[in-house]
Amino acid sequence: MSIQKEDIDHLLNLDKIKADEKNAHIVIDPDQCAACQAKPCLIVCPALLYTLDETGALNFDYAGCLECGTCRTICPHLKKWEYPRHTFGIYYRQG
Numbered sequence: 001m002s003i004q005k006e007d008i009d010h011l012l013n014l015d016k017i018k019a020d021e022k023n024a025h026i027v028i029d030p031d032q033c034a035a036c037q038a039k040p041c042l043i044v045c046p047a048l049l050y051t052l053d054e055t056g057a058l059n060f061d062y063a064g065c066l067e068c069g070t071c072r073t074i075c076p077h078l079k080k081w082e083y084p085r086h087t088f089g090i091y092y093r094q095g
């Protein structure tokens, strides 16, 4: 059984994310991504934020990041990975 984007959205529905639109806390390197054959980010991100467009190019949207750090661990080519600035990022809630 594979997890679909709709399932992830439902599971995260209780959490709140305040995206820092002026400062991306994760930045990919498009040239490195294009050269990467494995693209493990497509599999490991629990929020499914790494996707491929119709041309096969990697898309990434940091705004839904759960701050788990998995992509930082798996990818040596990220230009930047840091926690969001104070007051930004995810606020985990319990149901």
Ligand code: SF4
Residues within 6 Å of the ligand: 026, 044, 045, 046, 047, 048, 049, 062, 064, 065, 066, 067, 068, 069, 070, 071, 072
């Ligand atoms: S830190 Fe975790 S949730 Fe955020 S983009 Fe990386 S793998 Fe996805």
